[in-house]
Amino acid sequence: MSRFTKLSDDFPSVKNSIKEEFDDFLQEYLLKMGEGGNPGQEHGCKMQASYTYKEEPFSPVEIKEENNSDFGEYEHADASHTNVERITNGKVCKYGSDLNPHHTGQKPYPCATCGKGFKTSGNLTVHQRTHTGVNPYECSYCGKTFTLAGHLKTHLMIHTGEKPHQCATCGKSFKTSRELTVHQRTHTAEKPYQCSDCGKTFTQAGQLRTHQRIHTGEKPHQCSECGKAFTEAGQLKTHQKIHTGEKQYQCATCWKTFATRYNLKSHQKIHTGEKPYQCSECGKAFTHMCNLKRHQRIHTGEKSHQCSTCGKSFRTSEDLTVHQRTHTRHKPYQCTECGKTFATRSNLKSHHKLHTGEKQFHCSECGKTFTWASNLKKHQKSHTGEKSY
Numbered sequence: 001m002s003r004f005t006k007l008s009d010d011f012p013s014v015k016n017s018i019k020e021e022f023d024d025f026l027q028e029y030l031l032k033m034g035e036g037g038n039p040g041q042e043h044g045c046k047m048q049a050s051y052t053y054k055e056e057p058f059s060p061v062e063i064k065e066e067n068n069s070d071f072g073e074y075e076h077a078d079a080s081h082t083n084v085e086r087i088t089n090g091k092v093c094k095y096g097s098d099l100n101p102h103h104t105g106q107k108p109y110p111c112a113t114c115g116k117g118f119k120t121s122g123n124l125t126v127h128q129r130t131h132t133g134v135n136p137y138e139c140s141y142c143g144k145t146f147t148l149a150g151h152l153k154t155h156l157m158i159h160t161g162e163k164p165h166q167c168a169t170c171g172k173s174f175k176t177s178r179e180l181t182v183h184q185r186t187h188t189a190e191k192p193y194q195c196s197d198c199g200k201t202f203t204q205a206g207q208l209r210t211h212q213r214i215h216t217g218e219k220p221h222q223c224s225e226c227g228k229a230f231t232e233a234g235q236l237k238t239h240q241k242i243h244t245g246e247k248q249y250q251c252a253t254c255w256k257t258f259a260t261r262y263n264l265k266s267h268q269k270i271h272t273g274e275k276p277y278q279c280s281e282c283g284k285a286f287t288h289m290c291n292l293k294r295h296q297r298i299h300t301g302e303k304s305h306q307c308s309t310c311g312k313s314f315r316t317s318e319d320l321t322v323h324q325r326t327h328t329r330h331k332p333y334q335c336t337e338c339g340k341t342f343a344t345r346s347n348l349k350s351h352h353k354l355h356t357g358e359k360q361f362h363c364s365e366c367g368k369t370f371t372w373a374s375n376l377k378k379h380q381k382s383h384t385g386e387k388s389y
Contacts, residue, residue, distance in 0.1 A: 111131075126148060134147070139156065141159040154176055162175065167180060167187075170187070191203050193205050195208060195212060195215075197212070210231055210232055218231065219231050221236040238260050242259070249263070250264075251264060251268060253268070253271045275287050277289050277291070278292070279296060279299075294315060303315050305319065307323055307324060309324070309327045333347070334348075335351055335352065337355045354371070358371065359371050361373050361376040363376060365383045
């Protein structure tokens with residue numbers, strides 16, 4: 001509205017000119033209608049409501065939907081041919097090519113590559129970049145490129161440190177309003193996204209989509225090195241470090257390195273002795289919740305992971321995966337020293353000790369060392385007098 005307040009004294013004449021052009025258009029339209037034409041059909045538009053032509057001083061021309069029209073001769077007019085605006089459900093929509101899809105749900109702009117439809121040509125253009133790989137927006141700091149200007153704007157805040165969206169409850173700040181909205185759910189405990197299969201709820205739509213892959217079995221992210229597939233891109237990224245050998249997180253106590261920060265934090269509990277997760281049945285404590293859940297299945301007898309080849313069931317998906325290798329003979333873990341392959345990482349780790357000469361298992365009675373715990377246990381029976389069979 002502000003741009004209309006500084007018009008010159010010629011504004012009334014300009015306004016009259018717009019009215020004249022509008023009337024000329026309607027007369028031409030009605031003439032075509034009288035000749036048997038129906039121009040509105042070429043746009044797939046059916047006008048079921050009448051419209052009142054409305055003017056206000058220093059405001060854009062608007063069309064307001066009403067039940068009764070004062071202009072009965074215009075009741076068949078196809079407003080999509082004009083450049084005026086329509087107020088519908090509190091939203092102002094410009095009449096033009098995008099009006100009909102916006103209100104009817106039509107998606108008249110299909111992608112020539114995958115067939116997916118879009119409501120606007122702009123949305124189609126953005127989508128096509130997923131096929132072409134075009135990222136026209138480049139960060140001037142680090143050179144990273146993006147498909148959308150909005151994504152670049154959000155990324156730039158990493159360099160500038162800007163976090164303009166602040167939580168009114170705890171004062172924490174965020175780069176985007178979306179991040180703030182998600183964070184606020186930690187205070188309200190709101191979880192608006194619910195799984196239709198099991199009823200579990202989530203704070204983010206992305207979390208729900210990832211969860212639903214448990215039910216569908218979908219694993220869209222596949223490793224190009226070994227073919228292993230994952231439900232999340234982050235899981236694949238972590239897995240690929242096995243092949244590259246990348247271990248950027250180091251323990252300050254023993255200097256052991258890890259591929260992920262999570263693995264480092266898990267390892268550090270060995271030094272602190274922290275075991276916050278305790279079994280309510282037997283009191284045994286664990287460093288991780290996942291280990292506790294796995295343990296609790298011993299008490300419940302639950303074995304929900306079944307082999308499709310032989311029907312044998314297992315407590316965890318990891319146990320099932322290892323078992324299935326007995327059928328496929330797949331041994332993905334190879335020794336870099338001698339080339340021998342193994343079905344599990346733990347077997348490869350044990351094998352490596354033959355090359356390194358490491359003997360980490362010590363007998364508390366005589367001090368003798370062993371490569372494997374099983375050998376130590378067998379040896380200890382020589383001190384107790386227990387016979388091993």
